[in-house]
Amino acid sequence: MTDGVTAQNQPAYRVLADRISEQILAGEIRPGEQLPPEITLAERFGVHRSTVREGIRLLEETGMLRRKSQKRLVVSVPDGTHLADRTAQALIMRQITVRELYEANLAFDPVLARLAAASASSTQIARLHRNLRESRAAVDNQVKLSALDAEFHLLVCEATNNEIFQTMRQPLHDLFLPMVSDLVDTIDTSERMITAHERIVAAIEHRDGVEAEAWARRHIEDFKRFYLKAALDFDRPVAYGKPVQA
The missing domain is CATH 1.10.10.10 (Winged helix-like DNA-binding domain superfamily/Winged helix DNA-binding domain)
Structure with missing residues (x-):
């Protein structure tokens, strides 16, 4: 050489x-x-x-x-941040849309909830319950509630106890956050969000993978329903921060 x-x-x-x-x-x-x-x-x-x-x-x-x-x-072992940043940047450069991001989350999240029902430890379930309590107390604070919603999905993913899913889910999570923030700035989704979270946690705690998967799917589908109801563009490119305006 x-x-x-x-x-x-x-x-x-x-x-x-x-x-x-x-x-x-x-x-x-x-x-x-x-x-x-x-x-x-x-x-x-x-x-x-x-x-x-x-x-x-x-x-x-x-x-x-x-x-x-x-x-x-x-x-050192690269952490999720290094990998997620590079993947997210590549996806942004490919100008993926809100719709594509939604479809990816729809494919991932129900499966993660089902696996969490089989694998979650008592400590992980306790963290999910803490998240629920804090979410109920933050219904009048959309900024804090959005952060707790983001944490909830990371906790469910963590509860699969599968490093591959946690690594793969991170860039989708990072890109999805601005979409959620954009939505809650326009329409109040807190009641439906907390209900879905409660049902998912209850199903995980009772080791009911079918129920956990079903509610996780409804939860993601709610995002699309509310996004369209808020008259937001479902086919615009996404970016770090706010979605790029059409």
Whole structure:
């Protein structure tokens, strides 16, 4: 390997980052272990130290490396935020619409509720009940209620105890939040929202996956019904923050 551009027309720093990530994924360097010094990596891969620094920067951005000090880098497991941000950005660049986002959530959320009914721990169910209590107390505060609604869906997803679903659901969650905020700024959905949450939690607590799935589906379908009732554009592109106006 040489500095500059490789035969595959890839910058050397990117090839270096790929090589290091391959070692991490193969278990040759494990989470928590320190990455060799820059000079060692430069000699090992036959590149300049500046190339190593650029490759390391790329891996830090993905979350595969984190800096414990200025000179100490350790391997880390990327958290959901790193993955969700990149996925959400890609979806926004593809100009996905509110309708597409709704359809994706309609496919995910009922399944998550059903799995949560089978897998939720007593501690996770207790968190759902706390969320319900706080939601009932916040019916006159739409900003706080929206935040609690967002938390509720993350808690249900967490209660599946499946890391894959939690990772996949996060970007949909992040993009859906502005849609919900846009809706509650226009029409009061609090009563129906809390009712749906109560039914979902009760079903999870009683290990009734069929009921949990059914109410989660109704809850997402309510979003569409209220969105259209509020005369909001169901086919406009979504973005971080408020939806892009048509």
